Amino acid sequence: MDKEEARFILRCFRPDGADAENPDFAEALARAAKDRELGEWLAQERASDAGFATALNAVAIPSSLREEILAGLAVERGESSAYPDTFDCSVIGAMASIRPPQNLRAEIIAAMDRTAAAEKGKSRLPWRIAMPFAAAAGIGFAFLLSEPPKSSVVVNLPPGDDASAPSRAPLLPAETGPGTNGGTVPISIGKVESSAITAVETPDFTLDLQNPDHHALFEHLKSAKLPCPNSCLPPGVKNMDGYGCRELKIDGKRGAVVCFRQKDNLVHLVAFKRCDVRCKLPEKGEPAFGKHGKWSVARWADDEWVFLLMGEKNVADLF
Structure with missing residues (x-):
């Protein structure tokens, strides 16, 4: 040798x-x-x-x-x-x-x-x-x-994003501080999505308030000190009739779900405080689209809230 x-x-x-x-x-x-x-x-x-x-x-x-x-x-x-x-x-x-x-x-x-x-x-x-x-x-x-350029980091785009599309707005940094409910660690966005879908698919799923006027639903959420998405509705949802709303609690974090009627289908908008959810999401107006079983899902966030829009039809058409 x-x-x-x-x-x-x-x-x-x-x-x-x-x-x-x-x-x-x-x-x-x-x-x-x-x-x-x-x-x-x-x-x-x-x-x-x-x-x-x-x-x-x-x-x-x-x-x-x-x-x-x-x-x-x-x-x-x-x-x-x-x-x-x-x-x-x-x-x-x-x-x-x-x-x-x-x-x-x-x-x-x-x-x-x-x-x-x-x-x-x-x-x-x-x-x-x-x-x-x-x-x-x-x-x-x-x-x-x-091998990518030395200054680049390759990350797969979420489902629904087009790699050839123009550059999107920068992603929000993930929250790492303690949540506001009980001082516990923030929950993951994946758990919010899974828990919300499980809740609405439960046969005995009920609503705290039913009203076709979604403004009345928003006032109910505000009075209960729950996240209220009244200023962040996607364009296609603004003209929908309301159906109902309720509190959605996950690991001690208080969120809300608002249901809208889309012809013979319901669309569910979930909202949580930004500091209570650990995630990395596009800014407002730049949702990330994906699939969760039969559900079409859009995710986005702003400085205060994290949002999920879920429907059995393609929710991308509502933006």
Whole structure:
């Protein structure tokens, strides 16, 4: 085994030393112990790997991770819509900031050439080593071919957004402070959406007040000190007849839902205080559209409130 072959094998040596007793690495480690240059390179390589592991460990795991994982599974089943939250964006930004070494491409090609030569000879690398090398080569080439500009962070647009559309208004920052109801942690926008849909789909769903005049519904909400969306109605909702309203409480947070009659269909407008909901949403007038099962959903926010508009027909037509 020459120096380059030893370097090639040791690139997948784990920084915690877990592979030190693995016979697959024995010859390469012995070569590094005898060769000062190779030994110094291995020390630097392990330090770099340890630094990367430390950076990943520094990413805080949110308390709502379990809920967000379940929401992600629901998205795959077509039961919900996906919107990147603060944790998603922090991980995406961290990964986008990683830059490969300048000579990575040449080293990958050289490694592939050595692997191909080894397969033709009698001695072949153990399959436990060869598999990670092949995966690393594929990831490296994909990274080099699709690497975004250094100043950019790639985030998937929510369903309904057009990647070719003109630039939209900047997104509002996610709230991280305590909520105003009981001092608890803000609830996620995904939970607001899921809970609101569950509520209106419940067979015994009732309303606190029924009135075709939606202004009367708004006055009722104001008197109950509940969020009132009277100044933020989408254009297509302003001329609809009201149907009813009620309080919507989620994890101690007080919100409201107002129902409007759209011919033979009902449209539900949900409102919560901005400080009570953890989310990253477009500003007023720039809703994000998505699907949640049979429901068409629009999300947007302003400095005070977070809104959801839900209907069985396409709510995008109401903006």
